[in-house]
Amino acid sequence: MSLTDVLSRIDQDLPAATDRLLELLRIPSISTDRAFKADCDAAADWLVADLNGLGVTTEKRPTPGHPMVVGHLDGPGPHLLFYGHYDVQPVDPLDLWDRDPFDPEVQDTPTGRVIRGRGSADDKGQLMTFIEACRAWKAVHGSLPCKLTFFLEGEEESGSPSLVPFMREHADELKTDLALICDTGLFASRVPAITTMLRGLLGEEITITGPSKDLHSGMYGGIAINPVRVLARIIASLHDDAGRVTVPGFYDGVSELPDDLRAQWQGLAFDHARFLNDVGLSHPAGEVDRTPLEMIWSRPTCEVNGIIGGYTGDGFKTVLPSKASAKISFRLVGSQDPLAIREAFRKMVTDMLPPDCSVAFSGHGASEAGVFETTNPAFEAARAALSDEWPDPAAYIGCGGSIPIAGHFQNLLGTTPMLIGFGKDDDQIHSPNEKYDMESFHKGIRSWARILDALTRA
Amino acid sequence: MSLTDVLSRIDQDLPAATDRLLELLRIPSISTDRAFKADCDAAADWLVADLNGLGVTTEKRPTPGHPMVVGHLDGPGPHLLFYGHYDVQPVDPLDLWDRDPFDPEVQDTPTGRVIRGRGSADDKGQLMTFIEACRAWKAVHGSLPCKLTFFLEGEEESGSPSLVPFMREHADELKTDLALICDTGLFASRVPAITTMLRGLLGEEITITGPSKDLHSGMYGGIAINPVRVLARIIASLHDDAGRVTVPGFYDGVSELPDDLRAQWQGLAFDHARFLNDVGLSHPAGEVDRTPLEMIWSRPTCEVNGIIGGYTGDGFKTVLPSKASAKISFRLVGSQDPLAIREAFRKMVTDMLPPDCSVAFSGHGASEAGVFETTNPAFEAARAALSDEWPDPAAYIGCGGSIPIAGHFQNLLGTTPMLIGFGKDDDQIHSPNEKYDMESFHKGIRSWARILDALTRA
Numbered sequence: 071m072s073l074t075d076v077l078s079r080i081d082q083d084l085p086a087a088t089d090r091l092l093e094l095l096r097i098p099s100i101s102t103d104r105a106f107k108a109d110c111d112a113a114a115d116w117l118v119a120d121l122n123g124l125g126v127t128t129e130k131r132p133t134p135g136h137p138m139v140v141g142h143l144d145g146p147g148p149h150l151l152f153y154g155h156y157d158v159q160p161v162d163p164l165d166l167w168d169r170d171p172f173d174p175e176v177q178d179t180p181t182g183r184v185i186r187g188r189g190s191a192d193d194k195g196q197l198m199t200f201i202e203a204c205r206a207w208k209a210v211h212g213s214l215p216c217k218l219t220f221f222l223e224g225e226e227e228s229g230s231p232s233l234v235p236f237m238r239e240h241a242d243e244l245k246t247d248l249a250l251i252c253d254t255g256l257f258a259s260r261v262p263a264i265t266t267m268l269r270g271l272l273g274e275e276i277t278i279t280g281p282s283k284d285l286h287s288g289m290y291g292g293i294a295i296n297p298v299r300v301l302a303r304i305i306a307s308l309h310d311d312a313g314r315v316t317v318p319g320f321y322d323g324v325s326e327l328p329d330d331l332r333a334q335w336q337g338l339a340f341d342h343a344r345f346l347n348d349v350g351l352s353h354p355a356g357e358v359d360r361t362p363l364e365m366i367w368s369r370p371t372c373e374v375n376g377i378i379g380g381y382t383g384d385g386f387k388t389v390l391p392s393k394a395s396a397k398i399s400f401r402l403v404g405s406q407d408p409l410a411i412r413e414a415f416r417k418m419v420t421d422m423l424p425p426d427c428s429v430a431f432s433g434h435g436a437s438e439a440g441v442f443e444t445t446n447p448a449f450e451a452a453r454a455a456l457s458d459e460w461p462d463p464a465a466y467i468g469c470g471g472s473i474p475i476a477g478h479f480q481n482l483l484g485t486t487p488m489l490i491g492f493g494k495d496d497d498q499i500h501s502p503n504e505k506y507d508m509e510s511f512h513k514g515i516r517s518w519a520r521i522l523d524a525l526t527r528a
Numbered sequence: 529m530s531l532t533d534v535l536s537r538i539d540q541d542l543p544a545a546t547d548r549l550l551e552l553l554r555i556p557s558i559s560t561d562r563a564f565k566a567d568c569d570a571a572a573d574w575l576v577a578d579l580n581g582l583g584v585t586t587e588k589r590p591t592p593g594h595p596m597v598v599g600h601l602d603g604p605g606p607h608l609l610f611y612g613h614y615d616v617q618p619v620d621p622l623d624l625w626d627r628d629p630f631d632p633e634v635q636d637t638p639t640g641r642v643i644r645g646r647g648s649a650d651d652k653g654q655l656m657t658f659i660e661a662c663r664a665w666k667a668v669h670g671s672l673p674c675k676l677t678f679f680l681e682g683e684e685e686s687g688s689p690s691l692v693p694f695m696r697e698h699a700d701e702l703k704t705d706l707a708l709i710c711d712t713g714l715f716a717s718r719v720p721a722i723t724t725m726l727r728g729l730l731g732e733e734i735t736i737t738g739p740s741k742d743l744h745s746g747m748y749g750g751i752a753i754n755p756v757r758v759l760a761r762i763i764a765s766l767h768d769d770a771g772r773v774t775v776p777g778f779y780d781g782v783s784e785l786p787d788d789l790r791a792q793w794q795g796l797a798f799d800h801a802r803f804l805n806d807v808g809l810s811h812p813a814g815e816v817d818r819t820p821l822e823m824i825w826s827r828p829t830c831e832v833n834g835i836i837g838g839y840t841g842d843g844f845k846t847v848l849p850s851k852a853s854a855k856i857s858f859r860l861v862g863s864q865d866p867l868a869i870r871e872a873f874r875k876m877v878t879d880m881l882p883p884d885c886s887v888a889f890s891g892h893g894a895s896e897a898g899v900f901e902t903t904n905p906a907f908e909a910a911r912a913a914l915s916d917e918w919p920d921p922a923a924y925i926g927c928g929g930s931i932p933i934a935g936h937f938q939n940l941l942g943t944t945p946m947l948i949g950f951g952k953d954d955d956q957i958h959s960p961n962e963k964y965d966m967e968s969f970h971k972g973i974r975s976w977a978r979i980l981d982a983l984t985r986a
Contacts, residue, residue, distance in 0.1 A: 288929025471746025
């Protein structure tokens with residue numbers, strides 16, 4: 071029996087694999103919202119049952135937040151770990167969804183079949199590509215090809231508060247030869263990729279308080295400080311006219327791209343016009359002297375993810391608000407120190423406060439950027455396997471998003487992380503109408519079968 | 529029978545008058561929110577029935593929005609009009625209220641008895657002071673002392689969209705010798721006042737759109753324009769470092785205070801430290817070279833009344849928002865032209881937009897400031913009547929809020945407006961836990977009886 075048999079089995083089993091994914095997508099496991107705690111638990115239970123059905127000894131492991139799903143299977147050859155996350159992003163604004171985000175379905179679209187629903191691409195659909203590859207392998211061979219550990223998280227979309235403590239506590243259990251992480255995308259729509267450069271993430275929520283209560287702007291307007299104005303001034307000051315972040319020391323640890331990587335990226339011929347056009351834009355809006363790929367892969371950023379203050383309902387209310395708050399996040403690169411930046415940011419904000427204003431800070435995650443070596447021969451083996459499955463050869467790329475787990479494997483466990491995923495730029499992850507292409511799902515499963523074969527054949 | 533009998537009757541009837549007010553306060557007539565349309569109607573019906581019970585021929589008169597309540601009573605002497613409004617402000621944030629805003633009650637507090645509930649001070653409690661004075665007058669004298677017109681509005685808290693068309697259409701019906709308006713306050717807590725200077729109001733809602741949908745800040749952060757940042761920069765630019773509004777031409781029509789008024793205001797010994805301390809502040813935050821009374825009475829302002837964009841729920845979501853919007857209002861003085869300022873503001877905002885951003889504007893009311901002559905002898909008569917009722921003599925004062933109706937009487941009908949009210953600075957109008965002091969209500973009713981006597985005795 072050969073890889074070909076496994077690939078055939080994957081093709082035959084695709085309808086059933088899709089049904090299994092739809093079942094998992096129906097569980098609204100939104101980790102950031104306490105109202106969905108039981109649903110996160112249910113998603114973990116679903117995965118525990120599914121993995122145990124594959125012969126992987128799997129348990130739900132408690133944390134102060136949502137549980138980890140950890141499974142082990144003994145076997146020959148290298149010891150591989152697979153990481154994915156079963157939690158999903160919130161779904162608001164709900165009115166922009168074409169259907170219930172948790173009533174997923176397969177849809178035919180002008181660009182092909184898609185699986186529509188929250189979590190289809192991020193990350194339930196992706197994590198199931200690996201599990202389905204294992205299922206097909208087992209169906210054909212009767213057993214899996216190597217020693218495997220599954221490590222599935224339920225707090226990835228809410229800053230992973232339990233992750234580092236759990237990994238430290240269970241370091242021996244989670245240390246493996248290689249950590250496969252499926253939470254990234256293809257490069258362009260059909261070019262497979264191994265992501266070797268990830269931005270870190272620092273999240274900060276700030277709430278500015280002026281008056282002790284909401285005031286009438288007729289009575290107090292002109293004499294009372296307005297916290298929305300204070301917050302606006304702070305946000306406006308976070309970038310200079312060249313688009314650079316003004317937090318003192320922010321660029322410490324940010325290096326220029328090595329020449330070889332710059333050359334490789336130029337070779338990718340990134341179509342930024344199309345990338346922007348997909349979302350109604352046409353102008354790269356980052357630092358004035360940077361290329362589009364640098365802006366999204368190798369340069370740090372500061373974004374406002376949310377802002378609220380005063381009256382925001384229908385109509386008009388002449389209130390002078392007591393409070394205003396914003397969620398602000400920084401994407402980090404190179405060796406930027408998230409904790410030093412947090413401190414500098416907080417000092418900068420505090421220094422800008424006028425009299426009578428106070429500020430409260432709330433941190434939401436702080437992860438360093440990741441830059442991963444590709445010297446381990448497993449990388450070239452996986453790259454070749456991916457290149458066999460897809461029309462174009464696989465590339466080593468950067469990724470603008472943050473996948474802190476990759477750094478944790480490297481730094482806490484000394485395990486090399488390998489990031490392979492099949493998402494596409496138009497998957498609308500974190501947005502309404504998230505989808506995962508059936509091609510991503512199908513060829514994703516086939517890709518993992520090829521990679522398992524490549525990594526265990528050697 | 530004399531004024532003394534009317535005042536006694538008022539004292540005796542106070543419990544019943546309070547019950548009537550509580551009944552009116554139970555109707556949640558929030559005019560800005562369509563969900564409360566039937567309640568606005570019910571409040572109008574309540575007033576129609578009450579005035580008809582006093583022998584005033586009263587009707588609910590339709591408008592494209594909420595109805596006007598108009599009543600007429602023929603009689604001798606001068607023809608007086610009374611204006612108040614039966615609609616109220618929204619109640620959010622609801623969690624800051626100590627009880628249901630529409631389940632009002634009389635409470636004993638360390639500083640005296642209060643009527644607690646939305647609309648108690650603004651404006652249901654105030655408008656009932658006049659109606660109760662009429663009720664007592666009629667109970668004692670069998671009839672009212674003069675020809676009276678009642679004109680009660682239901683859209684004051686939502687920009688009065690129907691007011692000017694209605695006043696124009698019914699100008700002959702609403703033209704009287706004097707328009708009494710009860711929607712202002714005392715000066716300090718026990719000093720009665722006639723307000724002769726009012727700020728105008730211009731409301732603008734702006735919505736800035738960047739990307740066509742919410743994006744993942746990992747994927748697009750750094751290359752896609754963020755509308756919250758654009759909005760923050762616009763808001764931050766609306767004031768210069770001296771606290772002056774930067775909209776071009778904004779100060780056209782703003783004059784310095786006449787020396788006599790400046791002297792009179794200095795004589796009022798406004799305790800701005802206490803005024804600010806009541807709301808947790810200590811620093812006058814307006815233009816650097818202005819006195820506190822100028823800041824709230826005679827200088828124009830620009831405030832942000834509300835702002836929203838991106839993810840504002842619990843936890844964190846690394847979204848790069850598609851839209852951000854703000855409700856911004858300007859308080860106007862002197863002869864500032866609201867429509868010219870609206871145009872200049874919109875041009876300024878549009879000029880600040882970076883590529884790929886669009887803006888939508890929505891206007892919410894545009895009223896000029898009012899400066900009213902006090903040469904009509906009715907003013908000195910009313911001032912004397914007020915001075916008889918209260919511990920301190922009555923003052924002519926300014927008011928930071930906007931009461932556009934006053935200007936409309938003057939400009940559309942040629943009727944002199946006289947603004948007398950009994951609200952206090954700590955009434956928390958437009959805020960949670962709004963209240964009206966029992967003293968304001970009781971002495972307010974008595975004040976109107978004295979004023980009716982003074983204006984009709986002559």
